[in-house]
Amino acid sequence: MNLLTVSGSPHIHGDNSIKKIMYGVVFAMIPAILVSIYFFGLDAVKVLLISVIACMFFEWAIQKYLIKGPLTINDGSALVTGILLAFNVPSNLPVWIIIIGAFVSIGIAKMSFGGLGKNPFNPALVGRVFLLISFPVQMTSWPKPNPLFARKVLDAITGPTPLGNLKEELTGGRTVQDILEHGTKMIVDGKEVLYQIPDYVQELLGNMGGSLGEISVAALIIGAIYMLCRKIITWQIPVAYLGSVIVFTGILWLINPNIYINPLFHLVTGGLMLGVFFMATDMVSTPMSPKGQLIFGLGCGIITVIIRVWGAYPEGVSFAILIMNAFAPLINKGFKPKRFGEVAKK
Amino acid sequence: MAKKESSFLNMVITLFVITGIASLALGGVYNLTKEPIRLAKLAKAEKAIKEVIPGFDRLEIFTVKPANGTDSLVFNCGYKNNELVGTAVESYSNKGYDPTQIKIMVGFTPDGNINNTVVIQQKETPGLGTKMTSPKFKNQFVGKNPKNFILKVKRDGGDVDAITGATISSRAFCGAIQRAYDAYEKENKKIKQ
Amino acid sequence: MNQWKNFSKGFIKDNPVFVLLLGLCPTLAVTSSAINGLGMGLATTFVLVCSNMVVSLIKNLIPDKVRIPSFIVIIASFVTIVELIMEGFVPALFEALGIFIPLIVVNCIVLGRAEGFASKQSFISSLIDGLGMGLGFAFALTLLGAVREALGNGSIFGYKFIEGDAILVFILSPGAFIVLGYLIALLNRFKKAT
Numbered sequence: 168m169n170l171l172t173v174s175g176s177p178h179i180h181g182d183n184s185i186k187k188i189m190y191g192v193v194f195a196m197i198p199a200i201l202v203s204i205y206f207f208g209l210d211a212v213k214v215l216l217i218s219v220i221a222c223m224f225f226e227w228a229i230q231k232y233l234i235k236g237p238l239t240i241n242d243g244s245a246l247v248t249g250i251l252l253a254f255n256v257p258s259n260l261p262v263w264i265i266i267i268g269a270f271v272s273i274g275i276a277k278m279s280f281g282g283l284g285k286n287p288f289n290p291a292l293v294g295r296v297f298l299l300i301s302f303p304v305q306m307t308s309w310p311k312p313n314p315l316f317a318r319k320v321l322d323a324i325t326g327p328t329p330l331g332n333l334k335e336e337l338t339g340g341r342t343v344q345d346i347l348e349h350g351t352k353m354i355v356d357g358k359e360v361l362y363q364i365p366d367y368v369q370e371l372l373g374n375m376g377g378s379l380g381e382i383s384v385a386a387l388i389i390g391a392i393y394m395l396c397r398k399i400i401t402w403q404i405p406v407a408y409l410g411s412v413i414v415f416t417g418i419l420w421l422i423n424p425n426i427y428i429n430p431l432f433h434l435v436t437g438g439l440m441l442g443v444f445f446m447a448t449d450m451v452s453t454p455m456s457p458k459g460q461l462i463f464g465l466g467c468g469i470i471t472v473i474i475r476v477w478g479a480y481p482e483g484v485s486f487a488i489l490i491m492n493a494f495a496p497l498i499n500k501g502f503k504p505k506r507f508g509e510v511a512k513k
Numbered sequence: 514m515a516k517k518e519s520s521f522l523n524m525v526i527t528l529f530v531i532t533g534i535a536s537l538a539l540g541g542v543y544n545l546t547k548e549p550i551r552l553a554k555l556a557k558a559e560k561a562i563k564e565v566i567p568g569f570d571r572l573e574i575f576t577v578k579p580a581n582g583t584d585s586l587v588f589n590c591g592y593k594n595n596e597l598v599g600t601a602v603e604s605y606s607n608k609g610y611d612p613t614q615i616k617i618m619v620g621f622t623p624d625g626n627i628n629n630t631v632v633i634q635q636k637e638t639p640g641l642g643t644k645m646t647s648p649k650f651k652n653q654f655v656g657k658n659p660k661n662f663i664l665k666v667k668r669d670g671g672d673v674d675a676i677t678g679a680t681i682s683s684r685a686f687c688g689a690i691q692r693a694y695d696a697y698e699k700e701n702k703k704i705k706q
Numbered sequence: 707m708n709q710w711k712n713f714s715k716g717f718i719k720d721n722p723v724f725v726l727l728l729g730l731c732p733t734l735a736v737t738s739s740a741i742n743g744l745g746m747g748l749a750t751t752f753v754l755v756c757s758n759m760v761v762s763l764i765k766n767l768i769p770d771k772v773r774i775p776s777f778i779v780i781i782a783s784f785v786t787i788v789e790l791i792m793e794g795f796v797p798a799l800f801e802a803l804g805i806f807i808p809l810i811v812v813n814c815i816v817l818g819r820a821e822g823f824a825s826k827q828s829f830i831s832s833l834i835d836g837l838g839m840g841l842g843f844a845f846a847l848t849l850l851g852a853v854r855e856a857l858g859n860g861s862i863f864g865y866k867f868i869e870g871d872a873i874l875v876f877i878l879s880p881g882a883f884i885v886l887g888y889l890i891a892l893l894n895r896f897k898k899a900t
Binding site: 267275279297300301302303 | 871873874875876878880884887891
C-alpha cells in the first residue's frame with residue numbers, strides 16, 4: 168500500500184479550523200449587517216445584540232451545567248447562529264421572543280443533539296420556524312425600512328413584504344400586472360395608505376419590508392463572493408438552488424404571467440439569497456459530496472417555489488432548507504464522497 | 514384445562530360464539546345509548562342557534578338557495594309565543610385561507626340587526642385566522658345592521674376591523690355574513706307572515 | 707407474582723408511551739390539552755382492563771390459529787361500547803377526541819397486552835396488568851397534554867394562568883413531538899440516576 172506512505176517533511180499545514188471558518192462567515196455577513204442597520208436603525212442593533220448574547224449565553228450555560236463537557240463557546244458557531252437568527256426576524260420583534268428563539272436554536276436544535284457537528288438541522292432556521300409558527304402575528308408585522316441618513320416621517324410604521332403582499336392579493340383574485348402597477352390600498356394603524364411593491368433596483372439594495380438580513384440582495388452577494396473565494400462554501404448548493412428556482416419559476420411564468428410572477432422577482436425578494444448562501448451551505452446539516460450537494464440544492468429550490476406559489480406561507484426558503492436537511496443523511500448514503508486513493512471501477 | 518386444538522370445527526365455533534356474544538352486547542349498549550345520543554346531537558345543533566338568537570320555544574327550519582353560491586343556507590326561525598324573536602342563518606364561505614369551508618351561524622333580530630355570530634367550522638391558520646372565534650373580533654358585529662354597517666374589512670372600504678395578519682380570513686367571515694344577510698332580506702317577508 | 711410490582715410497572719418501568727413507545731398515534735394527536743389526554747387515557751384504560759379480563763378468561767377456549775381475530779373482535783366490541791357511551795353522555799369530550807376513539811382498536815398497547823400478557827396469565831394478574839398499563843398510559847397522556855397546554859395555551863385543565871397567547875407551536879403537531887422527546891429524555895435521565 169504505497170498510497171498510505173507519508174513522504175518526508177516538510178509538509179504543508181492546512182490551517183483551516185472551525186474557528187477560522189466561523190469568523191470567516193461572520194466577516195462575510197458584515198455588509199448585510201450594515202445594510203440592516205442602515206434601513207432599520209437602532210432596532211436592528213438591538214435585535215442583533217440580544218440574539219447574539221442570548222445564543223452565546225445558552226451555549227455556555229448548557230455546556231457548563233447540563234452537558235458538563237468542554238466549553239467551545241469561543242469557536243464562533245454560537246455567534247454565527249445568533250447573527251443568522253437575528254437576520255431571520257423582523258426588527259421590531261419583542262425582546263422576550265428573540266430570547267425564546269435563541270433558546271430553541273441553541274438548546275433544542277443544537278445542544279439536544281450533542282452540540283456543533285451533530286445537529287441534523289440548521290439551528291438558526293429551527294429557531295426561526297419555531298417562532299414563525301408560535302408567534303405568527305409578531306413574526307409577520309414588518310417595519311417599513313427608513314434609511315438612516317434620510318430619515319423621514321413615515322405614513323405608517325409597518326408594511327408588508329413584497330412576497331406577502333403579492334401572495335395575499337393573488338389569493339384575492341388580482342393579476343400580477345395589476346398589483347405591480349396600481350399597488351394595494353391598505354389600512355395601517357387606522358390610516359389608509361397605498362402600498363407599492365418596490366422596483367427591482369430598490370429590492371436589490373434592500374429598500375423593502377422584511378427580516379433584518381434578507382432585505383439586501385447586493386450585500387448578501389458581496390458576502391457570498393468573499394466566502395466562495397475563501398472556500399468557506401462550495402459552489403454546488405448555491406448554483407443548484409438558484410438554478411432550480413429560476414428554471415421552475417421561469418416555466419410557470421411562461422405558462423401564465425398573470426398569476427405567476429417572473430423569476431427575477433423571486434430572486435430579489437424574500438429570504439432566498441440569505442438562505443442560499445448562508446443557511447443552505449451550512450457544513451453540518453448538508454450533504455458532503457459535490458453530487459449530493461447538487462441534489463440538495465435542487466430539492467431546496469423546488470420546495471421553495473412550491474411553497475411560495477401554492478403553499479400557505481408567502482415564503483418557503485426556511486421550510487425548504489429544513490426539509491432538505493432531513494434528507495441530508497439519506498443523500499450522504501447514496502452519494503458517498505470518493506475515498507482517498509479509491510480506484511475508479513471499470 | 515388444556516388448550517383447544519386448532520381444528521376447523523373448533524375455529525368456526527369459537528369465532529361464531531365470540532362474534533355472536535359481541536353483537537348481542539353491542540346491540541344492548543346501542544339500545545341503551547340511543548336516546549342519550551339523539552338528545553346530545555339535538556342539544557349540539559340547538560346550542561349554536563341558542564347562542565345567536567334570544568330565548569325561543571319553537572323553531573321553524575327551512576333551506577334557502579342563495580343568489581351567489583352553490584350550497585343552500587339553513588334558516589332557523591325562532592318563535593316565542595308564536596311571535597318571531599329571531600332568525601339564525603347557517604351560512605358559509607369558501608374564501609378562507611384554508612380550503613376547508615368556513616361555516617358560521619348568524620342570528621338576526623326581526624328588524625334585521627345582527628344579534629350574534631357563532632363559528633361552527635373553520636380550519637384557518639392557528640393564531641391568526643382562528644381569532645375569528647375570539648370575542649374581540651366577533652363582538653364588533655353585535656347589534657349592527659348591515660344596511661348601514663358595511664360588511665367589508667376597512668381596507669376594502671368597509672366598517673370591519675380585520676384580524677391582525679389575517680385579512681383573508683376576515684374577508685371570508687364578512688362574506689359569509691353578507692351572504693346570510695342577503696338571503697335573509699329576500700326571505701324576510703315570508704318569515705314575518 | 708408480586709401484584710404491586712405488576713401494577714406499578716405501567717407507570718415508569720414499562721410505561722407504554724415513554725418506554726415501550728406503543729400507541730403513539732393517539733398520544734401525539736389528542737394531547738393538545740390535559741383534559742383530552744386524560745379522557746383518551748381513561749377510555750383506553752377501560753378497554754384495556756375489559757379486554758385483558760375477557761381474554762384471560764377465555765384463553766383456553768380459543769384455538770391458537772384464530773386467537774388474533776378473536777382478540778380483535780373482543781377489543782373492537784369494547785371500543786364501540788366506549789364510543790357509544792361517550793357520544794351519549796359526554797358529547798363534548800367525544801367531539802374533541804373524534805376519530806381517535808374508534809382508533810383505540812388498532813392501538814398497539816391493547817392488542818399487545820392481550821397477546822403478550824393476558825393470553826398467558828391468570829385472571830387477576832391480567833386485570834391488574836390492564837389497570838396498571840392503562841393508568842400508566844393515561845398518566846403519560848395527561849402529563850404530555852398538561853405540558854403542551856401549559857406552554858402552548860397558558861392554561862392547565864382549562865384554568866388560564868397567562869393572559870393572551872402563549873407559544874402556539876406546542877398545541878400544534880410539531881409541539882407534540884418536541885414535548886414527547888424531551889419527556890422521554892428526562893425519564894431516561896431519571897431512571898439512570900436511580
